[in-house]
Amino acid sequence: MLKTEDLKAEIRRMCEEKDAIILAHYYTIGDIQDIADFVGDSLALARKAAETDAKIMVMCGVHFMAETCKLLSPDKMVLCPDLEAGCSLADSCKAEDLKKFKEEHPGYQVISYVNTTAAVKALTDVVVTSGNAKKVVDQLPKDAKLIFGPDYNLGNYINEVTGREMLLWNGGCHVHERFSVEKIIELKKQYPEAVVMAHLECKAPVLAVADVKGSTATMLNYAQQSDKKQFIVATEAGILHEMQRTCPDKEFIPVPPEISESGLECSCNECQYMKMNTLEKVYNCLKNENPQIEIDPEIAKEAVKPIERMLELS
Numbered sequence: 001m002l003k004t005e006d007l008k009a010e011i012r013r014m015c016e017e018k019d020a021i022i023l024a025h026y027y028t029i030g031d032i033q034d035i036a037d038f039v040g041d042s043l044a045l046a047r048k049a050a051e052t053d054a055k056i057m058v059m060c061g062v063h064f065m066a067e068t069c070k071l072l073s074p075d076k077m078v079l080c081p082d083l084e085a086g087c088s089l090a091d092s093c094k095a096e097d098l099k100k101f102k103e104e105h106p107g108y109q110v111i112s113y114v115n116t117t118a119a120v121k122a123l124t125d126v127v128v129t130s131g132n133a134k135k136v137v138d139q140l141p142k143d144a145k146l147i148f149g150p151d152y153n154l155g156n157y158i159n160e161v162t163g164r165e166m167l168l169w170n171g172g173c174h175v176h177e178r179f180s181v182e183k184i185i186e187l188k189k190q191y192p193e194a195v196v197m198a199h200l201e202c203k204a205p206v207l208a209v210a211d212v213k214g215s216t217a218t219m220l221n222y223a224q225q226s227d228k229k230q231f232i233v234a235t236e237a238g239i240l241h242e243m244q245r246t247c248p249d250k251e252f253i254p255v256p257p258e259i260s261e262s263g264l265e266c267s268c269n270e271c272q273y274m275k276m277n278t279l280e281k282v283y284n285c286l287k288n289e290n291p292q293i294e295i296d297p298e299i300a301k302e303a304v305k306p307i308e309r310m311l312e313l314s
Contacts, residue, residue, distance in 0.1 A: 007279045008035045014286045020056035020079075022282065023048060023069070026216045027238035027274040028060050032282065036060065039242060041217040042068075042114045043129040043314065049073055050311065058286060059293075060277040062087045067118045070293045071304040078293040081281035085273045087115050089201075092171030093150035095119035101147065105167065108145045111137065112306065113154060115173070118295050120150075122302035125309070130200045131215035132314035133158050137166075139313050153177075154200045157207060175271045176201035178257035179234045184209055187232050187253055194230035194253065197222065202234055210234065223247055236271050 002010060012035060015022065023045050024036035033039045038048050042065065049057060049069035056077045059066040064087055066080040093112075098120055102110060112124040113133075121127060128136045137158055140146065148155035149169025153176065159166055179202050188196065188209075197219045198210035207213050212222050216239050223231055223243050233240060234255040243252045257269045285291065295303070 002283070004031060004279065007283050011035055011279065011283050011286060014283075018056055018286065018289075019054055020058060020286060021052055021054040022058045022060060023065075024277075025061035025065065025238075025274065026220070026242055027236040027271055028277045029238065029275060030241040031279050032060050032277055033238075033241055035279070035282075041129065041131055041215050043131045043215070044217060045069075046072060046114070046129075046307065047311065052076070056286075056289070058282060060282060061085070062090075062271075062273050064090045064115055064117060066293045067295060067303075068114065068307060070295055071118060071121070071300055071307055074300065074304075077289065079285045079289065080291055080293055081278070081285050082276045083291050085276040087273060088174040089113065089115035089150055089171055090117050090120075093120055093169055095123060098123050098149065098169075101169075105145075105147060108147045108167065109140070111146055111148045111166070113149065113151045114307075114310075116150060118299050118303040121304075121306055122299045124303075124306040126313065127306045127310040129215065129310075129314075130154055131217055132310065133200075134161055136310060136313045137162050137164060151201055153203055153207075156204060157200050157213070173201045175236050175257075175269055176234075177203065178269055179203070179206050179255055180258040181205045181209055183255050183258060184232060184234065187255060191230050191232060191251075191253060193228070194232045194251075195222075195226065195228050196232045197234065199235035206234060219243075220246070223250065223252070235269075236274065237269055238271075238274060 021037040024039045050072040058079045062085045070078040109125040114129045146166040148166040150171030155168040196210045197212040230251045237254045240252045
């Protein structure tokens, strides 16, 4: 296999040759963020997918993100470096379970977090991201009966800040669920001047001790604009690459998980699905134009509607 720098050069050469762009989420490895045409959170990636003129999109993230790209640009070829790169949140809400839940609650509108499959989006009235959830919910009628899923922590936070009483699906992100208040307090003792930043997928006690609460983009923007020099970051550790790149004079301290998946302490909290994206896989999928994302046309017809509504409202 080619060396890292040669791989990067070949990937960029093929992008030029094939009229392809690489989209990468902040949680992917640094090498992939470095060769991407665009790096962002879920909302920014969705917007980019909707507006690109490129013939091919390589979505370096997880499977639902590649599906979102295909839904918004059905005429484009969308490549996913590893089809097995899933999402614990998306897995926590199956389409057949949501369909049954809707039937049990007639008259309710469904708000689905973007971390869901196309089949779930097809049963949804409007999609949201952590970056725009409050803004979207605020625009819905005050008397609207709402189901929010699958992220319980995000839904609970939105209920709190909007005064809504949405019914919440009991799903969670395996990465953000592992953060604990105790670990943050320990780090705060070491870095008393540091700003604590936490993603809205974190549990309520973690959000309660955070100075800044929001999406990855919210945290990144805050760090870039703040005159503070130290930040304790409670989200997937991949974001630290972009934080450090754009703020080289600042220090970013990742909050470790309470207990890692191996049962051992480790210094950061990572999503193994995001880390399934590698330079070798990006190279191979561009070279072979495979694996491609395909979505059942009937599902796609319905699933794109709540995404487009989200983009309109946000």
